[in-house]
Amino acid sequence: MVIGVLAGLVVSFLGESTWRLGCLLIGASLGIGAVERIALPSRDAGLLQVRTKAFDVTVLAVTGAAIIALAIVVPEGR
Numbered sequence: 489m490v491i492g493v494l495a496g497l498v499v500s501f502l503g504e505s506t507w508r509l510g511c512l513l514i515g516a517s518l519g520i521g522a523v524e525r526i527a528l529p530s531r532d533a534g535l536l537q538v539r540t541k542a543f544d545v546t547v548l549a550v551t552g553a554a555i556i557a558l559a560i561v562v563p564e565g566r
Contacts, residue, residue, distance in 0.1 A: 493513075512559050514552075518551050518555065
């Protein structure tokens with residue numbers, strides 16, 4: 489998940505036209521993190537485990553969905 493977020497940040501900073509792709513990568517990585525947190529037992533979750541499983545999954549999924557929605561909704565600048 490962290491590698492995906494870092495990759496999204498790098499892509500976002502590469503140019504003015506790549507920010508949307510970078511945000512989509514970040515949002516997708518957070519969504520993958522939510523799925524991983526659901527699938528992994530608490531003892532194997534490592535840094536994905538912050539609070540309870542329900543809290544972690546909710547925060548990761550909502551944040552990922554919000555970033556993806558904003559990347560889609562924000563119009564291209566001129």
